[in-house]
Amino acid sequence: MSDGDPPLESGGHAGPPFDPERFRREGREVVDWIASYWESLASRPVRSQVAPGWVRSELPPHAPEDPEPLTAVVADLDRVVVPGLTHWQHPSFFAYFPASASSPSILGELLVAGLGVQGMLWATSPACTELETHVLDWLRVLLGLPERFASGSAGGGVIQDSASSGVLCAIVAARERATSLRTNSTGLCQNGQPLVAYASADAHSSVEKAAGIAGIGRAWLRRIPVDDWGRMDAAALSAAMDQDAAAGRRPFFVVATVGTTAAGGIDPVPGVAAIASRHSAWLHVDAAWAGAAAICPEFRAALVAGADRADSWGFNPHKWLLVNFDCHALWVADRAALVSALSMKPDYLRNEASDGGAVIDYSDWQVPLGRRFRALKLWMTLRMLGAGALRTHIRSHVDWAREFAGWVAADPRFEVVVEPSLALVCFALRAGDDASRRLLDRVNASGRCFLSHARVNGRFALRLAIGGATTTRSDVVAVWQLLTDSAPP
Ligand SMILES: *Cc1c(COP(=O)(O)O)cnc(C)c1O
Numbered sequence: 001m002s003d004g005d006p007p008l009e010s011g012g013h014a015g016p017p018f019d020p021e022r023f024r025r026e027g028r029e030v031v032d033w034i035a036s037y038w039e040s041l042a043s044r045p046v047r048s049q050v051a052p053g054w055v056r057s058e059l060p061p062h063a064p065e066d067p068e069p070l071t072a073v074v075a076d077l078d079r080v081v082v083p084g085l086t087h088w089q090h091p092s093f094f095a096y097f098p099a100s101a102s103s104p105s106i107l108g109e110l111l112v113a114g115l116g117v118q119g120m121l122w123a124t125s126p127a128c129t130e131l132e133t134h135v136l137d138w139l140r141v142l143l144g145l146p147e148r149f150a151s152g153s154a155g156g157g158v159i160q161d162s163a164s165s166g167v168l169c170a171i172v173a174a175r176e177r178a179t180s181l182r183t184n185s186t187g188l189c190q191n192g193q194p195l196v197a198y199a200s201a202d203a204h205s206s207v208e209k210a211a212g213i214a215g216i217g218r219a220w221l222r223r224i225p226v227d228d229w230g231r232m233d234a235a236a237l238s239a240a241m242d243q244d245a246a247a248g249r250r251p252f253f254v255v256a257t258v259g260t261t262a263a264g265g266i267d268p269v270p271g272v273a274a275i276a277s278r279h280s281a282w283l284h285v286d287a288a289w290a291g292a293a294a295i296c297p298e299f300r301a302a303l304v305a306g307a308d309r310a311d312s313w314g315f316n317p318h319k320w321l322l323v324n325f326d327c328h329a330l331w332v333a334d335r336a337a338l339v340s341a342l343s344m345k346p347d348y349l350r351n352e353a354s355d356g357g358a359v360i361d362y363s364d365w366q367v368p369l370g371r372r373f374r375a376l377k378l379w380m381t382l383r384m385l386g387a388g389a390l391r392t393h394i395r396s397h398v399d400w401a402r403e404f405a406g407w408v409a410a411d412p413r414f415e416v417v418v419e420p421s422l423a424l425v426c427f428a429l430r431a432g433d434d435a436s437r438r439l440l441d442r443v444n445a446s447g448r449c450f451l452s453h454a455r456v457n458g459r460f461a462l463r464l465a466i467g468g469a470t471t472t473r474s475d476v477v478a479v480w481q482l483l484t485d486s487a488p489p
Contacts, residue, residue: 045447108377230265259290264421269306291315
C-alpha cells in the first residue's frame with residue numbers, strides 16, 4: 001500500500017468481500033509484487049534453505065478474528081513464504097521436469113478466478129465447455145495427432161488437472177470397455193477373470209497408483225523390462241500378455257510412455273499398439289513431458305508414431321508448453337467408454353441440453369464433478385505467444401541440451417549415461433555412483449542451480465532437464481561451469 005492510500009477505517013478492508021474498487025487497487029499491488037518476484041529470481045538460491053517446521057513456526061497459532069490489510073499479508077509473504085520456496089521459475093532450475101509458465105497463461109489463470117464459473121456441465125457455462133473443446137482441437141492439429149482424437153469424431157479432448165488423473169480416467173474407461181462394470185453387477189472381473197495391466201519398468205508411478213485406485217490392484221500391473229535407452233521391450237510385453245491370456249486372465253490395459261521420467265525413453269508405440277490390439281487391450285500413451293515437442297515437425301514423427309492406434313493420448317502443457325500448472329491435455333479415440341464409466345446425472349443436474357445429447361458435459365470425462373475453466377489459460381497462451389514462439393522455445397532447449405551433452409562427452413571425468421532425449425541429459429562421473437552423488441549434493445547446496453537424479457541402466461545419474469521459461473543459454477553454460485569446478489580433478 002502506498003502512502004496515499006486511505007487509512008484502514010475508511011479503506012474498506014473490512015468491507016464487502018467482492019469490492020471492485022478495492023480489487024483494482026490491491027490487484028495492481030499483487031501483480032506488481034509478482035513482477036518484482038520474477039525480476040528477483042536470478043539472485044535467489046534455487047532451492048529453499050529452510051529447515052523442516054520453520055515456516056509453521058513463523059505463523060500465528062490461530063486465524064485472525066479481525067481483517068488484516070494486504071500490506072501485512074504481503075510482508076509475511078516476503079518474510080515467511082518466499083524463503084520457504086524452491087523457485088520453480090528460476091533460470092537455473094533443471095530438476096525433475098519443468099513446470100513452466102508465461103505471463104499470458106498467468107493472466108488466464110487470474111481470469112479463471114475472476115470469472116469464478118463452474119464448468120461441470122455445458123449448461124453451467126457453455127463457453128467453458130466449447131472453448132475447451134475448441135482449443136484441444138487446435139492443439140491436436142499443432143501436435144499432429146490423428147483425426148480420431150478430434151471432437152468431430154467419436155473421440156475428443158478434455159483438460160484434466162494432471163497426467164495422473166489422465167491415466168486414471170484411461171484405466172477406468174478401459175475397465176469399462178472390458179467388463180461393462182457399470183451395467184454388470186458381477187464386479188471387476190468378467191467370468192472371474194482377473195484384469196491385467198502393463199507398463200514398462202520405467203513408466204511413471206501414476207500408472208501403478210491408477211491401477212490401485214481403479215481396483216485392479218497394484219499387483220496386477222505387470223512391469224515390462226526396458227532396454228538401455230529406457231524403452232519397453234515389445235517382445236517381453238507380447239510374451240507377458242500371451243501368458244496371462246493363456247492362464248485365463250484378461251489383459252485389458254497397456255501404457256506406452258513417450259519420454260520416461262528417468263531418462264526420456266520413448267517406447268516403440270507402433271509395435272506396442274499391435275500387441276495390445278491382438279488382445280483388444282486399451283492403449284494409453286503417456287507423453288506428459290515429451291509430448292509438447294510434437295509441435296515441432298522435426299521431433300513429431302518419433303513422438304506421435306503409433307498414436308493413430310492409441311485409445312488415449314495425454315501430455316502436460318503445464319510442463320514444457322508455458323502454461324502454468326495445472327493443465328493436462330487428454331484425448332480419447334472413443335469417448336463412449338469414458339462417459340459410460342464416469343457419467344453421473346442425478347436429477348438435480350439434468351437439463352434440456354444434456355438430455356438432448358448435442359453437448360459435451362465434461363464432468364462425464366473426469367473424476368470430480370466440478371471443474372475449473374482451464375481452457376482460458378491454454379487459449380491465452382496459444383494466442384498471445386503463438387505457435388511459432390512455442391516452437392522456438394522448445395527448439396532452443398533441445399539445442400542447448402545437445403551442446404551440454406557435447407561438453408560432458410568431451411570432459412574425461414564425465415560421461416553421458418544414455419543418449420540425450422530432447423532437452424533431457426543424464427550424465428555421471430566416471431569415478432562412480434558415490435562420486436556422482438557427492439557432486440550433485442555439492443552443486444545443489446551452492447544454491448546456484450537445482451538438478452535432480454535418476455537411476456539409469458543401474459547407475460546413479462545426474463539429470464539436467466532444460467525447460468524453464470526464464471532459462472537462457474548462458475544459464476546452461478553457467479551450470480556446466482559450476483559442475484566442472486565442483487567435480488574432483
Ligand atoms: C510428470 C509426469 C507424470 C505425472 O504428471 P502429473 O501431471 O504431475 O500427474 C506422468 N508421466 C510422465 C512421463 C511424467 O513425466
